[in-house]
Amino acid sequence: MSEFRNENAPIIVEADGFHLIDSQGHRYLDGHSSLWCNIHGHRVPAIDQAIRAQLDRVAHSTLLGLSNGPSIELANELIRRTPDGLNKVFYSDCGAAGVEVALKIAYQFYQQRPSGGQIRDKFLHFDGAYHGDTIGTMSIGSIGRFKNLYNPLLFPVVWTSVPNASHDNPDQERQQLDYWTSELEKLLELHHETLAGVVIEPMVQAAAGIKVQASGFLKRARELTRRFDTMLIADEIAVGFGRTGTLFACEQEEVDPDILILSKGLTGGYLPLAATLVTDEIYEVFLGDPWLGRTFYHGHTYTGNPLACAAALASIRLIDENQVLKNAQRLQGVLRRELDLLKEHPNVKEIRQKGTMVGIELALDGAPFPAQLRIGHQVTLACRKRGVVLRNIADVIVLMPAPAMPEQLVEELCQAVGKSVVEVMQSAKQQM
Template sequence: MNNQQMMQRDLAHLWHPCTQMSDHERYPLIPIKRGDGVYLEDFDGKRYIDAISSWWTNILGHGNPEIRDAIKDQLDQIEHVIFAGFSHQPAVELGEKLAALTPGNLNKCFFGENGSSAIEIALKMSFHYWRNAGKTDKTKFVALKNGYHGETLGALAVGDVALFKETYAPLLMEAMLVDSPDCYFREAGESWQQYTERQFVAMEKMLAERHGEIAAVILEPLVQCATGMRMYHPVYLKLLREACDRYGVHLIADEIAVGFGRTGTMFACNQADITPDFLCLSKALTSGFLPLSAVMTSDAVFNAFYDSYESMRGFLHSHSYTGNPLACRSACATIDLLLRDNWLEKNQRTQQLLRHALEDLQDHPNVAELRQTGMIIALEVVKDKASKTPFDWRERRGLRMYQHAQQHGALIRPIGSVVYLMPPYVVSDEQIATLTEIIRTGLPLMVQ
């Protein structure tokens, strides 16, 4: 079986995500046969460095033997069991590990199956909490402009990406959007912290005026990933936590993309030393081996639902594969490896290497900004640097980099004209050099 044969079989039946399928008439689909460390290998034997960790999931390398062996061992015990009225050791152990690892007093864990599910769970929990507390007017959610939280209807409603949202607008509840603290738009000479503090004024005003109807604020801490790796200072999280406490509003932290070390700390919230009311986790939770998500919350939230069945105060939310033993076992192995092998400490050197390898591109006439938070680094490629005028999205400049990277043995998938790297933590110095050289040679193709 070769690439062409596998591609033909695929296109006969499969519909791929985030894809205009007619593109594959011109741009060949790449069927992957196996993975090893940072590499993906297709059916023709060509290897690609996975520079985006397969949509930001695979932090410890494809085929990691210890995670793989943990799943194999679990297969010999139980593959799945209903999680209503039953339990199992991997779920119990994972709940214990997450309660110990996450910030503050997040002692209770509710499992979902993917990131969007986690967002839906957190939104429903917050709404239901206030209902149980007798504050039935608190039904609204505040979100940041330019944010993204997934594509199920609730998650889509609190996002702000027109490409995904506009078509489905008639189906969505209305969220209250506030200007983002995204530091790309700061004034010349203005620091990230200064701009972030200035941008918080809009959030403060919203909460002051409408807290009586607001259930929660939801945001992606430090990095708005899906809208171009836009970044902001941790002071926003500190100010927001204080304001939410002052006005009696929940804080939902969507760390689906940035949790487990991506921003340089185990969780992005750690950098502001805050604890959200709900912490949504997925993606790197299992190092990309199996789908799983978790919503961590406090005893105080849990206790608002704890009553007799007849009270109808229970959180009656479920998924068929809630708490799947195989997924929980892979998550336990992932956390054990993160801690045992000191990946947060090792990543500090990798972060510096990434910055050093690309920092001179800040002077490129078509690079408006080079920005980095932890293991995420991004280049904002524009038509005009001085005015930050973007290229017309219909020109699909990022596709040129995507194709160039494929030709040279890497998976780099720009977001519009934002070129970013978010590699597995096991990436080597040599592989970073290869990736950054691909970006250097691909940049002229994007802007010519």
């Protein structure tokens, strides 16, 4: 909060397309999709209109014992578009809640499945994982500064690493892929009887600083989880809805997870909503007369909120109508081209990219900058002076333009970032 107060964080009062406008009238290009959720820009007439039309009918009614039109319609749209086999949808209202739902479903599934009840009280996650800030999601997360303080409250887990992509060195990528696949295999061999699931961010660990996985790893994780009879739980909260160039990242490796979690871009970045999708096999284990106690007792007041579902329906339709995935694929090339020169800067250790997700890692002679310099943060402040809002993760500058952003704005975004990096590096040199 000290930083927030000292730096006079802008107060956003309105928006115009892909720009946010603060109380002083300054315009900022929304370079991180309002924390990775915006898809079509702000004040999109079709989404605004869908919310207004729903408002004229009913703003909210519960899904406990009742249902509502937009939540049914949205569930059908999601089932149609997500990987095969995911035929049932459970709504909640933020990414972390959607992941908690997945963990509880997996845990309960193994106790109730017809082939014999088992207590499976462990989950496997990967180094660098981030799945939210609640107690359960911190337990399966591994970014120390977000969770270490709470360690005594968290449940024990099994973890390993993912292999990283290495575009310049395919041999190294293949070796990493084989090595980490065999590590995963060993852990599954050891723990599968108590393991309720393997939780993965498909293709990209966003909060780890846009860490892109070696291609093929997701598919291998799917094969191994099938072989060892444990669930593959895919958290597409950050990567879903076009950010990797396809609607869902799982599509790229033809992976059908047992559980899929969506949020962030689900409503186009308009309203809080999450969906946890499961297979029929999982769903059926929860059926039975109420007194048998097979119910999945998890509910949130705003579960399946009609306004949020109406926004999500409008956003999904716009993805088709405006060919947003094609645009995202074009932007992938624009980002690569525009940031190419920056790669040569001596303080740019690596530029990682998948689709429209980019992480520029800054370093001093290959090592992190002294933490007090807050180099990443300084770059985002320099960007703000140039009319661009972004956020850093330590020394990684994260660019995440909305998949529907026009090419010219993405060029502007990259130019502002390039100039800001050069400026901050020059002044850092003077300070050291």
